[in-house]
Amino acid sequence: xxxxxxxxxxxxxxxxxxxxxxxxxxxxxxxxxxxxxxxxxxxxxxxxxxxxxxxxxxxxxxxxxxxxxxxxxxxxxxxxxxxxxxxxxxxxxxxxxxxxxxxxxxxxxxxxxxxxxxxxxxxxxxxxxxxxxxxxxxxxxxxxxxxxxxxxxxxxxxxxxxxxxxxxxxxxxxxxxxxxxxxxxxxxxxxxxxxxxxxxxxxxxxxxxxxxxxxxxxxxxxxxxxxxxxxxxxxxxxxxxxxxxxxxxxxxxxxxxxxxxxxxxxxxxxxxxxxxxxxxxxxxxxxxxxxxxxxxxxxxxxxxxxxxxxxxxxxxxxx
Amino acid sequence: xxxxxxxxxxxxxxxxxxxxxxxxxxxxxxxxxxxxxxxxxxxxxxxxxxxxxxxxxxxxxxxxxxxxxxxxxxxxxxxxxxxxxxxxxxxxxxxxxxxxxxxxxxxxxxxxxxxxxxxxxxxxxxxxxxxxxxxxxxxxxxxxxxxxxxxxxxxxxxxxxxxxxxxxxxxxxxxxxxxxxxxxxxxxxxxxxxxxxxxxxxxxxxxxxxxxxxxxxxxxxxxxxxxxxxxxxxxxxxxxxxxxxxxxxxxxxxxxxxxxxxxxxxxxxxxxxxxxxxxxxxxxxxxxxxxxxxxxxxxxxxxxxxxxxxxxxxxxxxxxxxxxxxxxxxxxxxxxxxxxxxxxxxxxxxxxxxxxxxxxxxxxxxxxxxxxxxxxxxxxxxxxxxxxxxxxxxxxxxxxxxxxxxxxxxxxxxxxxxxxxxxxxxxxxxxxxxxxxxxxxxxxxxxxxxxxxxxxxxxxxxxxxxxxxxxxxxxxxxxxxxxxxxxxxxxxxxxxxxxx
Numbered sequence: 083x084x085x086x087x088x089x090x091x092x093x094x095x096x097x098x099x100x101x102x103x104x105x106x107x108x109x110x111x112x113x114x115x116x117x118x119x120x121x122x123x124x125x126x127x128x129x130x131x132x133x134x135x136x137x138x139x140x141x142x143x144x145x146x147x148x149x150x151x152x153x154x155x156x157x158x159x160x161x162x163x164x165x166x167x168x169x170x171x172x173x174x175x176x177x178x179x180x181x182x183x184x185x186x187x188x189x190x191x192x193x194x195x196x197x198x199x200x201x202x203x204x205x206x207x208x209x210x211x212x213x214x215x216x217x218x219x220x221x222x223x224x225x226x227x228x229x230x231x232x233x234x235x236x237x238x239x240x241x242x243x244x245x246x247x248x249x250x251x252x253x254x255x256x257x258x259x260x261x262x263x264x265x266x267x268x269x270x271x272x273x274x275x276x277x278x279x280x281x282x283x284x285x286x287x288x289x290x291x292x293x294x295x296x297x298x299x300x301x302x303x304x305x306x307x308x309x310x311x312x313x314x315x316x317x318x319x320x321x322x323x324x325x326x327x328x329x330x331x332x333x334x335x336x337x338x339x340x341x342x343x344x345x346x347x348x349x350x351x352x353x354x355x356x357x358x359x360x361x362x363x364x365x366x367x368x369x370x371x372x373x374x375x376x377x378x379x380x381x382x383x384x385x386x387x388x389x390x391x392x393x394x395x396x397x398x399x400x401x
Numbered sequence: 402x403x404x405x406x407x408x409x410x411x412x413x414x415x416x417x418x419x420x421x422x423x424x425x426x427x428x429x430x431x432x433x434x435x436x437x438x439x440x441x442x443x444x445x446x447x448x449x450x451x452x453x454x455x456x457x458x459x460x461x462x463x464x465x466x467x468x469x470x471x472x473x474x475x476x477x478x479x480x481x482x483x484x485x486x487x488x489x490x491x492x493x494x495x496x497x498x499x500x501x502x503x504x505x506x507x508x509x510x511x512x513x514x515x516x517x518x519x520x521x522x523x524x525x526x527x528x529x530x531x532x533x534x535x536x537x538x539x540x541x542x543x544x545x546x547x548x549x550x551x552x553x554x555x556x557x558x559x560x561x562x563x564x565x566x567x568x569x570x571x572x573x574x575x576x577x578x579x580x581x582x583x584x585x586x587x588x589x590x591x592x593x594x595x596x597x598x599x600x601x602x603x604x605x606x607x608x609x610x611x612x613x614x615x616x617x618x619x620x621x622x623x624x625x626x627x628x629x630x631x632x633x634x635x636x637x638x639x640x641x642x643x644x645x646x647x648x649x650x651x652x653x654x655x656x657x658x659x660x661x662x663x664x665x666x667x668x669x670x671x672x673x674x675x676x677x678x679x680x681x682x683x684x685x686x687x688x689x690x691x692x693x694x695x696x697x698x699x700x701x702x703x704x705x706x707x708x709x710x711x712x713x714x715x716x717x718x719x720x721x722x723x724x725x726x727x728x729x730x731x732x733x734x735x736x737x738x739x740x741x742x743x744x745x746x747x748x749x750x751x752x753x754x755x756x757x758x759x760x761x762x763x764x765x766x767x768x769x770x771x772x773x774x775x776x777x778x779x780x781x782x783x784x785x786x787x788x789x790x791x792x793x794x795x796x797x798x799x800x801x802x803x804x805x806x807x808x809x810x811x812x813x814x815x816x817x818x819x820x821x822x823x824x825x826x827x828x829x830x831x832x833x834x835x836x837x838x839x840x841x842x843x844x845x846x847x848x849x850x851x852x853x854x855x856x857x858x859x860x861x862x863x864x865x866x867x868x869x870x871x872x873x874x875x876x877x878x879x880x881x882x883x884x885x886x887x888x889x890x891x892x893x894x895x896x897x898x899x900x901x
Contacts, residue, residue: 119731120445126738129449147449152810153600154583190597233857239588261856263586263849268724268745269668276539278857288745291723295746297535366741399589 115173117158163193205372409757425465433473468766488672495700510643519706520767523713543853550847561833579844598812611820661707665714679707
């Protein structure tokens with residue numbers, strides 16, 4: 083009889099468990115997947131927010147940053163996508179970095195960004211055009227009038243920096259030649275300073291550091307209102323759509339996350355990003371945080387899907 | 402600058418900072434000893450734990466760790482022919498033969514003092530060149546990277562005396578492995594056989610663990626006995642002689658340190674190349690090159706000095722532009738960011754005192770780690786007297802853990818096993834294993850930089866001789882390839898003259 087009772091209680095427990103789980107969430111440590119190696123920008127955001135996020139969750143648990151740097155981030159994304167939808171596995175996503183392989187149709191891609199549960203955004207970086215300080219080119223029009231293909235430095239053809247260079251030069255009508263294969267944004271901006279190419283199209287925060295140290299000049303920003311004095315904005319260059327080129331840092335959990343769990347995670351993340359401690363870190367490190375909620379993350383994702391689907395011919399060979 | 406340096410010193414010589422320096426050093430020694438775990442893994446694990454500490458304690462931990470890893474890594478290279486990390490691979494060449502001859506103490510002593518002096522020289526060179534660090538970094542572009550990688554590949558010809566052809570065959574196989582994964586220049590992935598795990602290429606740590614640990618252990622368990630062939634002879638008394646050996650061969654020590662600093666200063670080339678170039682140049686400069694590979698103490702001094710000097714050099718591109726020269730530096734930058742330092746060309750302007758603090762901890766650590774390491778030499782050298790049935794299972798277990806620990810990817814264990822089989826086959830048929838490591842480290846850099854140089858020059862090969870540094874490197878390659886031949890010819894003519 084006792085056994086029967088025990089079995090009954092267990093069964094009842096299994097039925098009630100999901101409800102109880104949502105109310106008690108989080109009851110154990112949360113894994114925060116970073117689909118790149120330690121040390122990069124995305125890694126930094128997660129490691130900076132993790133201890134602050136711990137304080138804002140309704141129950142005290144640890145946030146465990148986990149780097150899964152395999153297959154260009156696809157493995158980490160797949161791990162979040164396939165995780166049990168209980169809120170104990172979430173991840174940070176480079177949008178459009180993780181979105182381009184999906185539009186391009188890379189083989190064996192085991193995630194679908196459109197189905198994931200979007201929780202928030204650390205913000206987006208805009209792009210711009212830079213030239214070495216000593217360069218004679220002052221505007222994008224100067225590059226256009228060069229009469230020969232302009233040499234741009236970028237990472238490999240499957241990368242978003244390469245696609246961004248292809249798309250932007252096309253929209254601006256600049257004849258281009260791309261010196262590819264650099265290992266990251268710091269690397270290809272340094273390459274243009276060294277003289278490997280004529281100009282570079284890259285994320286503004288990276289380029290601004292080289293402007294401050296006196297090596298680079300930004301001649302155009304792909305923003306509606308230019309944040310760099312003296313640089314033309316996207317509207318002045320006649321291509322307002324250029325402002326869609328950006329790098330976004332979005333946070334998501336697996337598909338079909340229970341709404342209460344998603345709400346808890348999303349609200350705690352928002353509170354953590356708005357915490358004064360995060361603001362202090364951001365100010366000291368010079369790394370911008372623009373807190374965005376679940377709806378804004380989803381909006382960014384949809385906007386990027388529309389944009390890159392339109393320019394899918396520039397997305398490089400599929401992996 | 403002096404007042405900044407004094408502020409930094411004041412912040413480093415506090416009880417808390419010194420405590421964290423010591424903790425970092427002990428962690429560094431331990432992870433250095435465990436194959437596959439290097440400074441990168443340790444910093445990635447322990448760096449984030451420093452959140453909440455003041456920046457100096459965090460920097461002391463990081464500096465202590467980085468300064469100690471390379472000596473830790475040399476210990477296993479010498480004692481069991483298993484490099485703690487790729488940069489320690491060159492130390493195996495002469496360190497292990499010394500251990501087999503029962504002179505492990507001598508080799509460890511030399512490694513300790515060479516590491517210390519190398520580390521200090523590296524840091525001092527760094528301090529001297531900080532004002533011109535930007536010029537140094539900008540002087541190296543794709544054509545120079547390609548030639549440097551080639552110079553590194555040339556050392557393959559010298560890393561197995563008497564078996565040059567075999568070394569080159571293995572080097573070729575290594576290059577094939579190096580091209581697996583993302584094609585950075587043309588996009589897409591290649592030679593992955595549809596295995597997702599191979600997209601990022603062959604990871605170095607598991608490959609090295611497989612290549613070095615498994616074959617050695619299979620051999621040992623088949624043979625039985627212990628590493629030191631004559632148990633009675635394991636000389637633990639030679640340690641001090643070893644320490645002095647570095648100073649006796651001061652030219653070797655200095656050459657190794659300077660090569661280490663210079664190579665470290667070039668982003669993306671790293672400690673493995675530094676160590677091999679230092680070894681190679683020592684063999685070239687020696688009056689009796691045939692004594693290397695059989696237990697020449699200079700063959701331990703040169704790579705170990707280079708290996709520790711490269712940390713100072715590595716900081717040059719990191720401080721000048723925020724470009725990490727190695728994976729280890731990339732993780733260190735991550736730690737700096739956690740403490741509110743913005744990596745990039747402006748870091749040294751905004752955080753001068755912290756940077757000098759880091760430099761100081763690196764110096765302290767490279768000296769102190771060797772002292773602590775030397776105190777542990779006696780028990781460590783006992784490893785070579787351990788019987789196979791105790792040593793083999795322990796090393797295999799630690800190796801598997803090391804292969805997995807690097808990235809927590811189960812696929813890496815499989816890779817370690819596959820490379821274990823390759824390594825065993827190489828030993829079995831008397832082919833050297835080191836060329837595979839050199840090629841694996843340099844293949845991708847060589848290919849990518851070559852393609853980039855060609856794009857920059859518009860397809861003209863003259864780029865490799867018209868840029869001054871390129872021309873110099875080109876001349877060095879030609880010299881490295883022809884010098885042994887010319888020397889043999891001269892010797893032959895000399896002996897012919899004597900006979901007539």
